[in-house]
Protein backbone atom coordinates (compact mmCIF):
# COMPACT_ATOMS: atom_id res chain seq x y z
CA UNK A 1 0.00 0.00 0.00
CA UNK A 2 1.54 3.31 -0.96
CA UNK A 3 0.59 6.72 0.26
CA UNK A 4 -1.74 7.81 -2.54
CA UNK A 5 -5.00 9.55 -1.71
CA UNK A 6 -4.79 11.10 1.76
CA UNK A 7 -1.04 10.99 2.15
CA UNK A 8 2.20 12.33 0.72
CA UNK A 9 4.48 9.96 -1.11
CA UNK A 10 7.59 10.88 -3.06
CA UNK A 11 8.37 9.16 -6.36
CA UNK A 12 11.20 8.99 -8.90
CA UNK A 13 14.74 10.12 -8.19
CA UNK A 14 13.91 13.85 -8.03
CA UNK A 15 13.90 15.33 -4.53
CA UNK A 16 10.93 17.31 -3.22
CA UNK A 17 11.06 19.48 -0.12
CA UNK A 18 7.79 19.62 1.82
CA UNK A 19 7.92 22.84 3.78
CA UNK A 20 5.61 25.14 5.76
CA UNK A 21 4.92 22.31 8.23
CA UNK A 22 3.54 23.95 11.37
CA UNK A 23 4.04 20.80 13.45
CA UNK A 24 5.89 17.72 12.25
CA UNK A 25 5.46 14.52 14.26
CA UNK A 26 8.48 12.27 13.66
CA UNK A 27 8.23 9.70 16.50
CA UNK A 28 12.02 9.93 16.51
CA UNK A 29 13.22 9.16 20.06
CA UNK A 30 16.42 11.09 19.37
CA UNK A 31 14.36 14.29 19.33
CA UNK A 32 13.39 13.95 22.97
CA UNK A 33 9.66 14.20 23.55
CA UNK A 34 7.05 11.46 23.05
CA UNK A 35 6.26 12.45 19.45
CA UNK A 36 9.66 13.82 18.41
CA UNK A 37 7.81 16.94 17.27
CA UNK A 38 9.48 19.68 15.23
CA UNK A 39 7.87 23.11 14.78
CA UNK A 40 8.14 25.06 11.51
CA UNK A 41 9.64 22.00 9.84
CA UNK A 42 10.51 20.61 6.44
CA UNK A 43 10.98 17.10 5.05
CA UNK A 44 12.85 16.17 1.89
CA UNK A 45 11.46 13.18 0.03
CA UNK A 46 13.40 11.30 -2.60
CA UNK A 47 12.58 8.05 -4.31
CA UNK A 48 9.77 7.31 -1.89
CA UNK A 49 12.00 7.68 1.18
CA UNK A 50 12.69 10.42 3.70
CA UNK A 51 16.01 12.03 2.75
CA UNK A 52 16.15 14.89 5.27
CA UNK A 53 14.12 16.13 8.30
CA UNK A 54 14.54 19.32 10.31
CA UNK A 55 13.68 22.99 10.79
CA UNK A 56 12.48 24.61 7.54
CA UNK A 57 15.12 27.31 7.88
CA UNK A 58 17.84 24.67 7.49
CA UNK A 59 16.25 22.67 4.67
CA UNK A 60 18.47 21.83 1.71
CA UNK A 61 17.39 22.80 -1.76
CA UNK A 62 15.50 20.27 -3.81
CA UNK A 63 14.16 19.82 -7.33
CA UNK A 64 10.64 20.76 -6.25
CA UNK A 65 8.97 22.48 -3.31
CA UNK A 66 5.54 21.94 -1.76
CA UNK A 67 4.30 24.31 0.94
CA UNK A 68 1.63 22.89 3.28
CA UNK A 69 0.76 26.30 4.70
CA UNK A 70 1.37 25.73 8.41
CA UNK A 71 -0.53 22.43 8.61
CA UNK A 72 0.52 19.53 10.81
CA UNK A 73 2.20 16.52 9.20
CA UNK A 74 2.22 13.14 10.93
CA UNK A 75 3.49 9.68 9.95
CA UNK A 76 0.93 7.78 7.87
CA UNK A 77 -1.19 5.56 10.12
CA UNK A 78 -0.23 1.89 10.52
CA UNK A 79 -3.43 -0.16 10.75
CA UNK A 80 -2.00 -3.41 12.10
CA UNK A 81 -5.27 -5.36 12.46
CA UNK A 82 -7.94 -5.76 9.77
CA UNK A 83 -10.11 -8.48 8.27
CA UNK A 84 -10.69 -6.47 5.09
CA UNK A 85 -11.24 -9.31 2.63
CA UNK A 86 -14.79 -10.64 2.96
CA UNK A 87 -18.24 -10.57 1.40
CA UNK A 88 -21.66 -9.93 2.90
CA UNK A 89 -23.22 -7.55 5.35
CA UNK A 90 -24.14 -7.96 9.02
CA UNK A 91 -26.05 -4.75 9.59
CA UNK A 92 -28.94 -6.69 11.16
CA UNK A 93 -26.54 -8.19 13.72
CA UNK A 94 -25.34 -4.68 14.53
CA UNK A 95 -28.91 -3.48 15.03
CA UNK A 96 -29.59 -6.40 17.37
CA UNK A 97 -26.48 -5.58 19.38
CA UNK A 98 -27.47 -1.97 19.72
CA UNK A 99 -30.77 -3.30 21.10
CA UNK A 100 -28.89 -5.25 23.77
CA UNK A 101 -27.68 -8.54 22.27
CA UNK A 102 -24.14 -9.64 23.15
CA UNK A 103 -21.40 -10.32 20.60
CA UNK A 104 -20.08 -13.90 20.89
CA UNK A 105 -18.43 -14.47 17.50
CA UNK A 106 -21.40 -16.45 16.21
CA UNK A 107 -21.89 -14.06 13.28
CA UNK A 108 -18.53 -15.02 11.80
CA UNK A 109 -20.23 -18.06 10.23
CA UNK A 110 -22.50 -15.77 8.18
CA UNK A 111 -19.49 -13.96 6.73
CA UNK A 112 -17.78 -17.29 6.01
CA UNK A 113 -20.83 -18.41 4.01
CA UNK A 114 -21.04 -15.13 2.06
CA UNK A 115 -17.30 -15.09 1.40
CA UNK A 116 -17.24 -18.67 0.14
CA UNK A 117 -20.10 -17.82 -2.25
CA UNK A 118 -18.37 -14.71 -3.66
CA UNK A 119 -16.05 -14.84 -6.67
CA UNK A 120 -12.56 -13.34 -6.66
CA UNK A 121 -13.61 -10.20 -8.48
CA UNK A 122 -16.30 -9.40 -5.92
CA UNK A 123 -13.89 -9.97 -3.02
CA UNK A 124 -11.20 -7.92 -4.75
CA UNK A 125 -13.60 -5.03 -5.36
CA UNK A 126 -14.70 -4.99 -1.71
CA UNK A 127 -11.11 -5.10 -0.48
CA UNK A 128 -10.00 -2.32 -2.81
CA UNK A 129 -12.90 -0.14 -1.75
CA UNK A 130 -11.92 -0.51 1.90
CA UNK A 131 -8.24 0.15 1.16
CA UNK A 132 -9.22 3.31 -0.72
CA UNK A 133 -11.20 4.45 2.32
CA UNK A 134 -8.17 3.78 4.53
CA UNK A 135 -5.83 5.75 2.27
CA UNK A 136 -8.19 8.71 2.19
CA UNK A 137 -8.04 8.78 5.99
CA UNK A 138 -4.26 8.69 6.21
CA UNK A 139 -3.49 4.98 6.53
CA UNK A 140 -0.36 4.07 4.60
CA UNK A 141 0.38 0.58 5.97
CA UNK A 142 -2.28 -2.08 6.50
CA UNK A 143 -2.32 -5.66 7.72
CA UNK A 144 -5.03 -7.97 6.29
CA UNK A 145 -6.07 -11.35 7.73
CA UNK A 146 -7.71 -14.38 6.18
CA UNK A 147 -10.25 -16.17 8.40
CA UNK A 148 -13.48 -16.18 6.40
CA UNK A 149 -12.57 -19.15 4.17
CA UNK A 150 -11.79 -21.87 6.76
CA UNK A 151 -10.89 -24.46 4.12
CA UNK A 152 -7.46 -25.08 2.63
CA UNK A 153 -8.37 -23.45 -0.69
CA UNK A 154 -10.61 -20.79 0.87
CA UNK A 155 -7.94 -19.48 3.24
CA UNK A 156 -5.25 -19.53 0.53
CA UNK A 157 -7.59 -17.62 -1.80
CA UNK A 158 -8.14 -14.84 0.75
CA UNK A 159 -4.42 -14.51 1.39
CA UNK A 160 -3.69 -14.34 -2.35
CA UNK A 161 -6.17 -11.47 -2.64
CA UNK A 162 -4.80 -9.74 0.47
CA UNK A 163 -1.30 -9.88 -1.00
CA UNK A 164 -2.49 -7.75 -3.89
CA UNK A 165 -2.74 -4.80 -1.48
CA UNK A 166 -0.15 -5.46 1.26
CA UNK A 167 2.84 -7.53 2.29
CA UNK A 168 1.41 -7.72 5.85
CA UNK A 169 -0.81 -10.78 5.42
CA UNK A 170 -1.95 -12.99 8.29
CA UNK A 171 -3.14 -16.60 8.21
CA UNK A 172 -6.19 -16.87 10.50
CA UNK A 173 -7.49 -20.36 9.73
CA UNK A 174 -8.04 -20.61 13.51
CA UNK A 175 -10.70 -17.90 13.51
CA UNK A 176 -13.58 -20.18 14.48
CA UNK A 177 -14.31 -23.91 14.28
CA UNK A 178 -16.68 -24.36 11.29
CA UNK A 179 -20.03 -26.01 12.16
CA UNK A 180 -19.09 -29.14 10.17
CA UNK A 181 -16.33 -29.80 12.74
CA UNK A 182 -18.39 -29.01 15.85
CA UNK A 183 -18.25 -32.62 17.04
CA UNK A 184 -14.56 -33.02 16.30
CA UNK A 185 -12.73 -29.78 17.05
CA UNK A 186 -9.42 -31.65 17.16
CA UNK A 187 -9.79 -32.59 13.50
CA UNK A 188 -10.20 -28.94 12.57
CA UNK A 189 -7.20 -27.86 14.66
CA UNK A 190 -5.14 -30.56 12.93
CA UNK A 191 -6.36 -29.36 9.52
CA UNK A 192 -5.37 -25.76 10.35
CA UNK A 193 -1.96 -26.72 11.73
CA UNK A 194 -1.35 -29.21 8.90
CA UNK A 195 -2.54 -28.92 5.29
CA UNK A 196 -4.11 -25.46 5.66
CA UNK A 197 -0.93 -24.00 7.12
CA UNK A 198 1.16 -25.69 4.42
CA UNK A 199 -0.95 -24.04 1.71
CA UNK A 200 -1.08 -20.65 3.44
CA UNK A 201 2.41 -20.18 4.89
CA UNK A 202 3.93 -19.14 1.54
CA UNK A 203 1.25 -16.45 1.25
CA UNK A 204 1.50 -15.01 4.76
CA UNK A 205 3.93 -13.27 7.07
CA UNK A 206 1.91 -13.91 10.24
CA UNK A 207 -0.11 -16.63 11.97
CA UNK A 208 -2.98 -15.58 14.24
CA UNK A 209 -5.53 -17.41 16.45
CA UNK A 210 -8.80 -16.28 18.05
CA UNK A 211 -8.09 -17.56 21.59
CA UNK A 212 -11.24 -17.01 23.60
CA UNK A 213 -12.72 -19.55 26.01
CA UNK A 214 -15.76 -17.27 26.34
CA UNK A 215 -16.67 -17.93 22.69
CA UNK A 216 -17.60 -21.57 22.15
CA UNK A 217 -16.44 -21.65 18.54
CA UNK A 218 -13.06 -19.97 19.17
CA UNK A 219 -9.94 -21.75 20.46
CA UNK A 220 -8.74 -22.58 23.98
CA UNK A 221 -5.12 -22.19 25.09
CA UNK A 222 -3.99 -25.69 24.07
CA UNK A 223 -5.62 -25.51 20.66
CA UNK A 224 -4.26 -22.01 20.06
CA UNK A 225 -0.76 -22.96 21.22
CA UNK A 226 -0.73 -25.92 18.81
CA UNK A 227 -1.62 -23.71 15.83
CA UNK A 228 0.75 -20.89 16.79
CA UNK A 229 3.69 -23.24 17.34
CA UNK A 230 3.03 -24.95 14.00
CA UNK A 231 2.89 -21.55 12.30
CA UNK A 232 6.15 -20.46 13.90
CA UNK A 233 7.80 -23.75 12.84
CA UNK A 234 6.61 -23.00 9.29
CA UNK A 235 8.41 -19.65 9.36
CA UNK A 236 5.54 -17.34 10.29
CA UNK A 237 5.58 -14.87 13.17
CA UNK A 238 2.77 -14.97 15.71
CA UNK A 239 0.00 -12.62 16.74
CA UNK A 240 -3.09 -13.43 18.83
CA UNK A 241 -6.70 -12.29 19.26
CA UNK A 242 -7.05 -12.45 23.04
CA UNK A 243 -9.15 -11.36 26.00
CA UNK A 244 -11.84 -9.74 23.83
CA UNK A 245 -14.98 -11.28 25.33
CA UNK A 246 -13.80 -12.03 28.84
CA UNK A 247 -10.75 -12.92 30.90
CA UNK A 248 -8.73 -15.72 29.34
CA UNK A 249 -5.35 -17.16 28.46
CA UNK A 250 -4.79 -15.24 25.20
CA UNK A 251 -2.48 -12.55 26.54
CA UNK A 252 -0.23 -14.90 28.48
CA UNK A 253 -0.11 -17.35 25.57
CA UNK A 254 0.93 -14.51 23.25
CA UNK A 255 3.78 -13.55 25.57
CA UNK A 256 4.74 -17.23 26.01
CA UNK A 257 5.17 -17.81 22.26
CA UNK A 258 6.83 -14.44 21.66
CA UNK A 259 3.96 -13.02 19.61
CA UNK A 260 4.57 -9.58 18.16
CA UNK A 261 1.13 -8.46 19.33
CA UNK A 262 -1.93 -9.51 21.28
CA UNK A 263 -5.01 -7.74 20.07
CA UNK A 264 -8.19 -6.59 21.85
CA UNK A 265 -7.00 -6.88 25.52
CA UNK A 266 -10.43 -5.75 26.69
CA UNK A 267 -10.46 -7.89 29.87
CA UNK A 268 -7.07 -8.01 31.60
CA UNK A 269 -6.10 -9.12 35.09
CA UNK A 270 -2.96 -8.11 36.96
CA UNK A 271 -1.02 -11.17 35.74
CA UNK A 272 -1.80 -10.25 32.12
CA UNK A 273 -0.54 -6.70 32.61
CA UNK A 274 2.57 -7.95 34.41
CA UNK A 275 3.30 -10.44 31.62
CA UNK A 276 2.97 -7.74 28.97
CA UNK A 277 5.12 -5.36 31.01
CA UNK A 278 7.88 -7.94 31.32
CA UNK A 279 7.72 -9.11 27.70
CA UNK A 280 8.07 -7.67 24.22
CA UNK A 281 4.52 -8.27 22.98
CA UNK A 282 2.59 -5.17 21.92
CA UNK A 283 -0.96 -4.70 23.25
CA UNK A 284 -3.04 -3.67 20.25
CA UNK A 285 -6.25 -1.97 21.31
CA UNK A 286 -9.27 -1.78 18.99
CA UNK A 287 -11.70 0.82 20.36
CA UNK A 288 -13.94 0.74 17.28
CA UNK A 289 -14.84 -2.82 18.37
CA UNK A 290 -16.00 -1.62 21.78
CA UNK A 291 -17.93 1.17 20.05
CA UNK A 292 -19.63 -1.26 17.66
CA UNK A 293 -20.33 -4.00 20.19
CA UNK A 294 -21.31 -1.72 23.06
CA UNK A 295 -18.58 -3.25 25.24
CA UNK A 296 -16.39 -1.76 27.94
CA UNK A 297 -13.24 -0.11 26.60
CA UNK A 298 -9.83 -1.55 27.50
CA UNK A 299 -7.83 0.31 30.11
CA UNK A 300 -5.02 1.79 28.04
CA UNK A 301 -3.81 3.92 30.93
CA UNK A 302 -3.08 0.85 33.04
CA UNK A 303 -1.04 -0.69 30.20
CA UNK A 304 0.91 2.48 29.48
CA UNK A 305 1.66 3.00 33.15
CA UNK A 306 3.03 -0.57 33.27
CA UNK A 307 5.43 0.22 30.42
CA UNK A 308 3.59 -1.81 27.79
CA UNK A 309 3.86 -0.74 24.14
CA UNK A 310 0.32 0.03 22.95
CA UNK A 311 -0.90 0.10 19.36
CA UNK A 312 -4.24 1.24 17.97
CA UNK A 313 -5.89 -0.37 14.95
CA UNK A 314 -9.33 -0.46 13.33
CA UNK A 315 -10.03 -4.23 13.23
CA UNK A 316 -12.06 -3.43 10.09
CA UNK A 317 -14.45 -6.38 9.65
CA UNK A 318 -18.18 -6.80 8.96
CA UNK A 319 -19.04 -8.02 12.47
CA UNK A 320 -17.41 -6.06 15.25
CA UNK A 321 -16.03 -2.96 13.52
CA UNK A 322 -17.13 -1.99 10.02
CA UNK A 323 -14.90 1.06 10.03
CA UNK A 324 -11.64 1.98 8.30
CA UNK A 325 -11.04 5.13 10.33
CA UNK A 326 -7.79 5.39 12.26
CA UNK A 327 -8.62 9.02 13.16
CA UNK A 328 -11.83 7.84 14.82
CA UNK A 329 -9.91 5.11 16.67
CA UNK A 330 -7.56 7.85 17.95
CA UNK A 331 -10.47 10.02 19.08
CA UNK A 332 -12.08 7.11 20.95
CA UNK A 333 -8.79 6.16 22.59
CA UNK A 334 -8.50 9.68 23.96
CA UNK A 335 -12.13 10.05 25.02
CA UNK A 336 -12.79 6.54 26.29
CA UNK A 337 -9.44 4.97 27.12
CA UNK A 338 -7.66 7.79 28.94
CA UNK A 339 -4.84 8.16 26.41
CA UNK A 340 -3.46 11.61 25.71
CA UNK A 341 -3.76 12.79 22.08
CA UNK A 342 0.00 12.29 21.74
CA UNK A 343 -0.10 8.76 23.15
CA UNK A 344 -2.98 7.85 20.87
CA UNK A 345 -1.24 9.20 17.76
CA UNK A 346 1.96 7.41 18.68
CA UNK A 347 0.02 4.15 19.18
CA UNK A 348 -1.61 4.56 15.75
CA UNK A 349 1.75 5.07 14.03
CA UNK A 350 4.92 3.88 15.80
CA UNK A 351 2.86 1.48 17.98
CA UNK A 352 1.33 -0.18 14.91
CA UNK A 353 4.75 -0.37 13.31
CA UNK A 354 6.09 -2.13 16.42
CA UNK A 355 3.13 -4.52 16.34
CA UNK A 356 4.22 -5.43 12.80
CA UNK A 357 7.91 -5.43 13.75
CA UNK A 358 8.60 -2.71 11.18
CA UNK A 359 11.03 0.17 11.60
CA UNK A 360 10.56 1.75 8.16
CA UNK A 361 7.02 3.00 8.80
CA UNK A 362 5.31 4.91 11.62
CA UNK A 363 8.26 7.29 11.87
CA UNK A 364 9.60 10.25 9.89
CA UNK A 365 13.34 9.67 9.98
CA UNK A 366 15.96 9.55 7.25
CA UNK A 367 15.64 6.28 5.33
CA UNK A 368 12.05 5.55 6.38
CA UNK A 369 9.29 5.30 3.80
CA UNK A 370 7.98 8.76 2.96
CA UNK A 371 4.50 7.86 4.19
CA UNK A 372 3.22 11.18 5.50
CA UNK A 373 -0.29 12.35 6.32
CA UNK A 374 -0.99 16.07 6.07
CA UNK A 375 -3.71 17.27 8.45
CA UNK A 376 -5.96 20.19 7.69
CA UNK A 377 -5.19 21.39 11.21
CA UNK A 378 -2.38 23.14 13.07
CA UNK A 379 -1.60 20.20 15.38
CA UNK A 380 -2.10 16.48 15.84
CA UNK A 381 -4.42 17.20 18.79
CA UNK A 382 -7.18 17.99 16.28
CA UNK A 383 -7.39 14.27 15.39
CA UNK A 384 -9.13 13.78 18.75
CA UNK A 385 -10.47 17.30 19.18
CA UNK A 386 -12.46 17.16 15.91
CA UNK A 387 -13.87 13.60 15.90
CA UNK A 388 -15.50 12.44 12.69
CA UNK A 389 -14.13 15.34 10.64
CA UNK A 390 -12.04 14.36 7.58
CA UNK A 391 -8.79 16.19 8.33
CA UNK A 392 -6.33 14.28 6.13
CA UNK A 393 -5.44 16.19 2.97
CA UNK A 394 -4.03 14.80 -0.23
CA UNK A 395 -0.79 16.38 -1.41
CA UNK A 396 0.46 15.99 -4.96
CA UNK A 397 4.24 15.59 -5.07
CA UNK A 398 4.17 15.29 -8.86
Ligand SMILES: N=CN[C@@H](CCC(=O)O)C(=O)O
Nearest residue numbers: 108111210315317318319320
Ligand atom coordinates in the same frame (compact mmCIF):
# COMPACT_ATOMS: atom_id res chain seq x y z
N1 LIG B 1 -12.86 -11.64 17.28
C1 LIG B 1 -12.68 -12.21 16.25
N2 LIG B 1 -12.59 -11.67 15.03
C2 LIG B 1 -13.06 -10.37 14.67
C3 LIG B 1 -14.52 -10.34 14.45
C4 LIG B 1 -14.87 -11.07 13.23
C5 LIG B 1 -16.33 -11.07 12.94
O1 LIG B 1 -17.18 -10.93 13.82
O2 LIG B 1 -16.60 -11.26 11.73
C6 LIG B 1 -12.60 -9.34 15.68
O3 LIG B 1 -11.40 -9.15 15.73
O4 LIG B 1 -13.39 -8.71 16.38
Ligand SMILES: [Zn+2]
Nearest residue numbers: 081083241315
Ligand atom coordinates in the same frame (compact mmCIF):
# COMPACT_ATOMS: atom_id res chain seq x y z
ZN1 LIG C 1 -9.78 -9.14 14.54
